[in-house]
Amino acid sequence: MGPLTPLARGGLSRPRIGIGGISIESSTFSPHISGDDAFTIRTGADLRAYYPFLDAGRELGEAAEWVPLVHGRSLPGGAVDRATYQRMKDAIVDGIREQGPFDGFFFDIHGAMSVIGMQDAEGDLARAVREALGPDTLISTSMDLHGNVSETLRDEVDLLTCYRMAPHEDWLNTKERAVHNLLERLRGVHGGDPLRRRPLKAWVPVPVLLPGEKTSTRLEPARGIYAQLPGIEKLDGVVDASVWIGYAWADEPRCQAYVVVTGDDREIIARESERVARMFWDAREDFVFVAETATLDGALAKALAEDAARPYLISDSGDNPTAGGAGDVTWTLGELLERAELTDGTHTTLVASLFDSEAVAAAVDAGVGATITVTAGARVDDGPRGPLRITGRVFSITHDDPAAGTQVVIAVGGLHAIITQRRKPFHHLDDFRMLGLDPESADIVVVKIGYLEPELYDLAADWTLALTPGGVDQDLLRLGHHELAAGVYPFDTAGDPALTAVVGRRGED
Incomplete structure (x- = not known):
C-alpha cells in the first residue's frame, strides 16, 4: 500500500475504528465439528498485535483510534458448532454495543464458514454486526479468495477485498489493503457525507465452482484473470477489484465464484466487473490441476x-x-x-x-x-x-x-x-x-x-x-452437492449466464 492521501475537507482526521470477525473454512462434507477448542480467540491488545501494519508508529496505526474487540480464528475443519458460533457472534456484537459508536469497522472474515443448521454464516454475522453498528458506520471486509460473497454479505458491508494469490502469500497484504481502503474513504472527499463516502459496488456472481487446486494463481487461466485486478484498481473512479473463486467443499447456495469492483464511477465498475466475470466464465473448462x-x-x-x-x-x-x-x-x-x-x-x-x-x-x-x-x-x-x-x-x-x-x-x-x-x-x-x-x-x-x-x-x-x-x-461430482444454485459448472454444463453486474451502495434507493 502507498501512503494515505492527504486529509480532505470534511474527512475524519482520526476516526474511531473497531475490529472483529470470525475466520474459518468449513467443509460440510467432513464429519469433523469445529467447537470452542478449534478457535483461537484474540481480544484487545493481542488482536491489534495480530496486524503488524497497525503497530504504533506505523502510518495506518496512527491514522485512527483502533478499538480491537473480538476475533475468532480456526484451522479449516468441519462445520462450526452452532453454540460456538453464537458465543463468538454475541461477543462481537456485545463489544460493538459496549465500546461504540464507531466511524468505521474492520470486519476480518474468511468467507467460507459453515455453521450447523445455517447456509450463510458470514451473511448472518454481517447482518448482526451492521445492526449493532448502525447505518452510518463504514464496514471494510477482508476475505480469503476461497470465500463466498452472498447477497446478504454484499448488502451489509461497504468495502470488500480478497486475496489475489493462491497459495495465499498475500494474506497479510490483503488485510492491510482493506484497512487502507477504509481509512481512505473516511479521510477522503466524501468524508463528511455518511452515504457518499460509501463506494458503489458492482457485484457479479459467476456460476462456476472449482477446487482451489484447479485455480492456483501460479498457473493460467487464474494467473491471467488475477493479473487484471491491479490495472482495474488504478482506473479513475475505482477503489478495489476482487475475484473470489468460492469454496468447493460446502454445499450451500452461495458457493460459487464472484467478481466485485468498488468505486465511484458506476459505468466503469460495471463494465470492468462484467469483463472479468466473462473472462472467468469463458475459461471455465481451461482450469487444470496445479500439478500432475x-x-x-x-x-x-x-x-x-x-x-x-x-x-x-x-x-x-x-x-x-x-x-x-x-x-x-x-x-x-x-x-x-x-x-x-x-x-x-x-x-x-x-x-x-x-x-x-x-x-x-x-x-x-x-x-x-x-x-x-x-x-x-x-x-x-x-x-x-x-x-x-x-x-x-x-x-x-x-x-x-x-x-x-x-x-x-x-x-x-x-x-x-x-x-x-x-x-x-x-x-x-x-x-x-x-x-x-x-x-x-x-x-x-x-x-x-x-x-x-x-x-x-x-x-x-x-x-x-x-x-x-x-x-x-478433489472430484467434486462424487461428493454429492445438492444445495447449490442452479446452473453452476461443472455440476451443470448447459448454463449460459447473463453475467450482468448488480450495482449500488448500501443506503442508496
Whole structure:
C-alpha cells in the first residue's frame, strides 16, 4: 500500500475504528465439528498485535483510534458448532454495543464458514454486526479468495477485498489493503457525507465452482484473470477489484465464484466487473490441476521409479486439513504400510500426518526406541478404511507444539508415520525437522495438502497431486452437492449466464 492521501475537507482526521470477525473454512462434507477448542480467540491488545501494519508508529496505526474487540480464528475443519458460533457472534456484537459508536469497522472474515443448521454464516454475522453498528458506520471486509460473497454479505458491508494469490502469500497484504481502503474513504472527499463516502459496488456472481487446486494463481487461466485486478484498481473512479473463486467443499447456495469492483464511477465498475466475470466464465473448462494428478498407486509408481527426482512429494489431497478435511483419514497411510518397498528400509518416506491423542499417549508411555502396536486415526472421519493398526518403533517424541501438542513419529522400516495429539498442517520444513526428520534427504514426503505451500514447493524435486478420498475430495461430482444454485459448472454444463453486474451502495434507493 502507498501512503494515505492527504486529509480532505470534511474527512475524519482520526476516526474511531473497531475490529472483529470470525475466520474459518468449513467443509460440510467432513464429519469433523469445529467447537470452542478449534478457535483461537484474540481480544484487545493481542488482536491489534495480530496486524503488524497497525503497530504504533506505523502510518495506518496512527491514522485512527483502533478499538480491537473480538476475533475468532480456526484451522479449516468441519462445520462450526452452532453454540460456538453464537458465543463468538454475541461477543462481537456485545463489544460493538459496549465500546461504540464507531466511524468505521474492520470486519476480518474468511468467507467460507459453515455453521450447523445455517447456509450463510458470514451473511448472518454481517447482518448482526451492521445492526449493532448502525447505518452510518463504514464496514471494510477482508476475505480469503476461497470465500463466498452472498447477497446478504454484499448488502451489509461497504468495502470488500480478497486475496489475489493462491497459495495465499498475500494474506497479510490483503488485510492491510482493506484497512487502507477504509481509512481512505473516511479521510477522503466524501468524508463528511455518511452515504457518499460509501463506494458503489458492482457485484457479479459467476456460476462456476472449482477446487482451489484447479485455480492456483501460479498457473493460467487464474494467473491471467488475477493479473487484471491491479490495472482495474488504478482506473479513475475505482477503489478495489476482487475475484473470489468460492469454496468447493460446502454445499450451500452461495458457493460459487464472484467478481466485485468498488468505486465511484458506476459505468466503469460495471463494465470492468462484467469483463472479468466473462473472462472467468469463458475459461471455465481451461482450469487444470496445479500439478500432475494420479491415483495414490500412480503417484507411488512415479516416486519409486529408479530415475525419480528426490525428494518426491505426494499431496494426500482428499484429507487436507487446510481445506477443511478432518485430518485423521487413514486410507493413504494404510496403503503405504502395505507396500513392502516402503517398509523394508530401502527408502525413507515421511508421512504427515494423523491426529490421535490416545495413540500419542501410548507412544509416550512406551518411550523412544520402544516397539509398540497402536491403533490410530479415523476417530473423526472413518473414511474408507477406519482405524489403522500400526506396529513400529517410536522414533521420536516432541512436546508442546502450539498447534499439535505432543507429536510422535513411529518408524516402520523406512516409513516414518507422524501422529499428533491435535490437528496440524505440515507446511514448513521445520515442522519435520523439529521431530528429528530431514525432509531434504528423504526419498518420498507425503503431506495432507492440495497445492504445495511455498517451502514444500521449493523442496519438491518433483511431485504429484494424489486424488485420494476424504472430506475435501478433489472430484467434486462424487461428493454429492445438492444445495447449490442452479446452473453452476461443472455440476451443470448447459448454463449460459447473463453475467450482468448488480450495482449500488448500501443506503442508496
